[in-house]
Amino acid sequence: MTLLRGRGIAAVNYPTGMNLGGDPSQALIHSTPTGAFMITLSSTDLGQGLRTVMAQIGAETLGVPLETVHVDTADSDTGPHCMGTFASRATHRVGNAIIQAANEAKEALLDVAADELEAAPEDLEADGAGNIRVAGSPDRTISIMDVALAAHFKHGRTISGRGMYVKPKSEVEPETGAMDPDSTEAHACTVAEVEVDTETGQVRVLSLKSAYEVGRAINPALVQGQITGGSWMGMSHALYETTAPYYPEIDHSPDDFSHYLMPGAAELPEISSTVLEMPSANGPFGMKGVGEMTANSPIPAIANAITDAIGVQITELPITPEKVLRALEERET
């Protein structure tokens, strides 16, 4: 038995947004009478943390503490239209809609505060701690709760906003394929190290070291969640998963988890990563979508590492022990 080691790299792009655009999302924001903010959406959280990221974007734009911002989603009766959570679009489109809505709400907030403080709205700032104050005069301050109460019960004004973001739909020129497919592109580069057992054909992924350029990491732990989860799924895709073990035949298609193989806790590589931020021109605070990209770069990185180890390229997924042994045999002949 010989254990052969190899290293492989893969550099990839991933586009943000539904291909060709034309995928709108809307957001509504309103203040409660006591100055908390409700962001109303119809977007879905798949576990990536959409609710939290949207609350953060809203709180940042409004200049209010995160604890006072709540996200209400998804009910088609109360939530305005959103195309859905897919194609790495949600934070980009919904986030931009929230920024627009929050800016409108903030304008109303500052208008009422200006009245209450007897100042000009342009001289006011939110202190991030739940108050509006005159810039440079910290004693001239009013709590957002008091502004909201005044707006509702004295001034008869709503503190609310509407937002909508759509990248206009691009056509595709049929002859040349000229088109505008995406809003921006994120990038990833993964370096994989593997160890191949020449007797069993099994591949052990030792490490996945990756750099990701994400525009802006709105919530670093949630970006990390996509990195770690995506790395695992990419490895699973490269080495384990198939619904057609005898492709192209359809026989023996797995119907339970004991046949649909995925790596377990004992198969985990060492995962390390670095995140770069080079803000995009049109993402909220410059962010770029990353939820899908993280599962893509490990696949060819691992395949390239296997090639480095055994000297033969296996270009068909998943790279099972069977395929490795056949490749090794082929290398001998």
Added chain:
Amino acid sequence: MNDAKPFDVIGRTHERREARGHVTGSTVFIDDVSFPRMCHLKAVRSPVPHARIRGIDFSEAERVPGFVAHLTAEDIPKNVYTILCLIGVEPDEEHVLASERVRYVGEPIAAVVAETEDAAFEAAAKVRLNLEELPAVFDVEEALEPGAPIVTHWGTNHFVYEGHHCRRIRYGDAPAAREEADRVISGRYQLSPIEHAPVEPTGCVAKPEADGRVTVHTNTQAIFFSLDNTAIILQIAPHRLRFVGGTVGGGFGGKVDVIVEPLATLAALRTGRPVKYVYTRQEEMQVSSTRSASRLYMTDGVMDDGTIVSREVTTYHDAGAYSRHSPYGCTKHAANAAGPYTIPNVSVDVHCVYTNRTPSSAMRGFGVTEASFALEMQMDRIAREVGADPWELRLRHAYRNGDERPYRKTTEDASLVETIQAAAELAGVELSADLRAMSSDDREGVPG
């Protein structure tokens, strides 16, 4: 990451407040939702990949205690399931319930509704199908050969893109440039169909309301997308439907196919009772859409110094038996098929092909996963053949701001160069000074 942040809230880690419900089991998922008088829907599915439907016999099923109702194609007001019709993609081909033909193993032919889930399973198992099997095709390239069994109703096994048999990119003159190149380097790359395999199966509960509307609790990834498609299928005004969801137990693109809502809503309207339709794990594994088993052929014209002067990509995207999101996915794939590299001559042909496989659809990375897989193996192949360093090959060709993409868009927000440099540093790979000096904003160090 940057240390000096001008922001108060973003750029910082904050807890997910709703996750407290996740770890204590108090978060409500679809299957946790139930209502008084709720009944259960299960589908009756084709056991064979291609057949004409000659008859359906419910007589034994109807005798199962707890049987409530059955549905067939005739019961569906608009029995057309073209989920991309909302963005103008034609033709209509898939049915909600099959009427004349079935085209993949697991295609739904009928549905039964019963008081309990057990009764629904039993009733579904007792529905007798009379099917006349037809020849089937399972390989993407075989499906395009003359004489292959035809899967679609329009007579060819490919999607037509504005008169073309594939989605095309034509930039420069790739065949001519290839002729002039020192070498031609080719590869064939194949993906396997794979499952989204979320731990939570697809499902919904449709509840008729006293005011004539229906509330549908669903784990779809796209609330309005599902609502609008359901309204079209049921031929009712969309505002009669209220879709509620937002907590999905894993999506990965597998819960955007609007699979369960139309039948459950129809059954709810028919019976006047809440109807739950949740996939079994077997259905989730074998019937729900997969990633396409894409096959890519990549042919590059390369100079001896490693400069890639042309790239030709032919992709056969296996849509399976029906379109779902594939016509859209093939266009996305075409845009990404030549990669994040500046190559002066590019030709891409993406064939959206129909076979008798389970329909493929959107899955994490849709259209780009297969491109990245093929491209990065191809780059390594080139590096080995010309004796180039794989880092240098990529950095030289990485697109820069201002470069024109093969789909004729000017690049902005490029950052591949910096990303590769950062990965090298993380992995302890020492790049030469030239490579370390490169940037996405200039062509310093890039020949030509």
Added chain:
Amino acid sequence: MMGAARAIGFELNGEPVAALARPLDSLQSVLRTQLGMTGTKAGCRQGGCGSCTVHVDGEPTVSCLVPVEHVEGRSVTTIEGLGTPEDPSPVQAAFHEGFATQCGFCSPGMVAVVTALLERNPDPSRDEIAEALAGNICRCTGLAPIIAAVEDAAARLREREGAPA
């Protein structure tokens, strides 16, 4: 086939209950549909994903494979009995604070398995953790954050017991 329904009594989260069920109905279905314990999930009903894990007499048990008759006279603990959003257990707190849950569907089963592991083995090695988690599928997190949360929970529990963390 499944036997006639009868009252099957057991202890659920410390309280006596009686379910009216057929003896071969799965514990999972009785918990979820009759006893309101929907925190125990149904990911596959084939014993393959672990999302239905509960404790039976303290042992982690895949409830979809267990006939409810099997727990007659025994004690069953579900995720609801391990902690609440207002008062999470150290394991639950470690999962939450360590971002070891994303979609949340596998979490109740994971927490059940991990709680049982740490009750027997307060200082498990990575290998022991991996083995304990072998029957639980997570599709979102990539598992590494869950393993880190187990180590964190173990430290929290040891500290609570007064042992060095």
